[in-house]
Amino acid sequence: MKHSANFLAIDLGASNGRVVLGTWDGQRFDLHELHRFANGPVNVLGNLHWDPLQLWAEIKIGLARYGQQYSQPLTGIGLDTWGVDFALLDKAGRMLGNPFHYRDARTDGMMELAFERAGRATIFRQTGIQFMQINTLYQLLSMVARHDPQLAAAETLLMTPDLFNYWLTGRKAAEYTIASTSQMLDARRRTWASDLLETLNIPANILPPVVNAGTVLGELRSDVAREIGARGAPQVIAVGSHDTASAVAAIPDLGPESVYISSGTWSLIGVETAQPVLSDRALALNFTNEGGVAGDIRLLKNSTGLWLLQESRRQWQRDGHDYSWDELLRLADQAPPFRSLVDPDDREFLNPTDMPAAIRSYCRRTGQPEPDSVGAVARCCMESMALASRAVIDSLETLLERRLEVIRIVGGGSQNALLSQFTADACQRPVVAGPVEATALGNVMVQAVATGHIDDIAAGRRAIASSIPLSSYAPAASVAAQWQDAFGRFNALR
Template identity: 50%
Template structure:
């Protein structure tokens, strides 16, 4: 068959892209049409997203798609990071500049929420990891900081759903991103209304929840006119970028929890795929999360701070007049002394520090660890600590599922970091299969292709990814040294 074109709008915390996915029925290839910068904007002591500039860049990318692929384009869909949202008034006016999840207004909101509703009750109602960035704590922060704005809201849309509204006028939320909010019940798969009411969060703002692959409607006439596109279908992929990435994990073991994934980027999301949310006391004690996936699956996982640690070290080095690309950072880390210093990557001091180098060094001082001084030592500290955190998370998840993880698939931009891949294999003691780098875009495109009737099951999607990708395997080594490091790490993170 001839290639059919599906457009993926993929927005990450550092950049956004408009990508064409060309699918011939057996393999898919990607063509990046437009890349643009993204990132938080500091405004008067707050941290926001510049969604209007993102929308301008998206339209520029769509115009390039129209010029290159024209009538062969079938549909378009958006995926983004989770937890952040936009509020609309009843007249569909944008209420305020949307907040970035690292905005400090969530400080203390977990404690506030659990003072009103027991922690166990919140977990039973949502199945989500307690982490300050969640939409629930953002809403509570807004409730206290700006109650008038929240009271004016008629509709809450998660970030990808907001861009779908701009594209076609839909006012719904797709399931996978809804599950990142800590406002959705994983059993009923609808909003946790009773819990939200106890926290005095207005429930009328939460719209209908739809499944991945839902056709939302045709492109707005004015958008089609501005970009040169036909009024093609707007389709929800799995709108949470990690759900897209996990859909594109090149495994043949769909339906089993004996393989794990790490969606590696600014955040590392590490977990397994299960058929039902895992709740209960042990899951609560481990502070794991149950996020939605394709075909009603759940991603039993934990959020780990990820390559944010390295990205922010790089910014610190640049401020000091030392510029590196990521390949150079990996090289100097590989040359640094192993296990010089270890940190807990998920310590809240690393969530949004003024200077990551100082944050790492201060953490080491306060916990009796040797202080890394050189740039290579700092990056190696971050990477080795991440690998050990992955092991810690996986061992906990294995206890919950009763299945031993036999292989780890690393997907996303972080899969290009060969040093971290090898450290992960060494720390966890199982092979690591790296790739594809573009798992999120592949998942987005192939869910759209399935909505168009071009592909069948989730297993079929993964088979296409296997045929379309170059993968690299890292075998574990150096067991004794890592076991020593593991004992030290667990003592630091109790």
């Protein structure tokens, strides 16, 4: 292992973005946030878009702050984002319009159209990816179905992190972990599923070559380096460009007996495997085989996570009540247990204009008491999340034919002590929570491996374990029967 290096992790999430300094002293990592900024959809003429130019401006502000505050030259830069979304470029490398947001309604009905043309089982056996209408495959199929002129004019498709890496380096490439979220990558060959794309009339020639996580893409472009005041020419590294891949890379002690939950806007619940699981049972249970940073597979299921609570908080803010997260957890803890439950993955919660109203409507429709206070809504969200996690873990055990003994929660949701305890109680398994900054840590750790500062991913995980304190939650046997009864009610809703 080499000593002393500074890396920048650019971590773009669905609701905010950050530029984080990761320092490596030869034994431990330390993180320091340089810049944080808002992100979110922009509604234009009834469609939801991202604003990548604003994100690019914010990224450069964060990069410039490093040069303003530190004299040591940067060793590397890595960037990760959410999955599935993309930009189309013309022959000159310019964007053809603003990229669409995955919650845009243009994908309505596209999964069903894909099943008619290609077959559900065929799609899964080629790609191994969970069926969700937000997937890149259905976004592109909607453009094919509507004869979208942007698709006809496109020379290149770049997934969101690949777009920013292109702007950083001038190199067009598709990093493996983010490409795997598209449902367009052959799970076994780990190249684009050209036969499937041809069946759906999606042009495969616009897709760039796939590279592995840890690939050094090149030096930071000289014009960008001058603009941000960089000292030297830092390397830009394709990390686990899907934020969940970076987060999972940072989980300490992720052995075969462990199941992880990457907890944020989405809950991504799964295990690591050497090869994709493409069985009929995996198809029936709707599991996904996404790429890992070591070329392995993250066998997991996407479930709606903190989205319901985040959107409820936004609505309360719009109503003039700016509750802190601590206040919401206190109110939820004081609310009566198991009064109302929802299926977080119900379509009613995909993108409602008023989330608390949508939750009350769902409860009314399903014959349950409507949550009548802020605390009741918050508790409903978190109890339902915990039960949804149990449902996925039960299905995963059925698929693997073994018991998963320990739950490891990482990401922003891991600092929610009430949710972690609910998860331990609902699943009757111990929970280890942390690191909170898993995505940034995984991003930085892969950079350290790529530049020779750490030997491999396993050594990087050990270094992370010695760098970050973790929290443990034991399941309470005294409430097991109540949670079991609630789980029966929850399953009846699905």
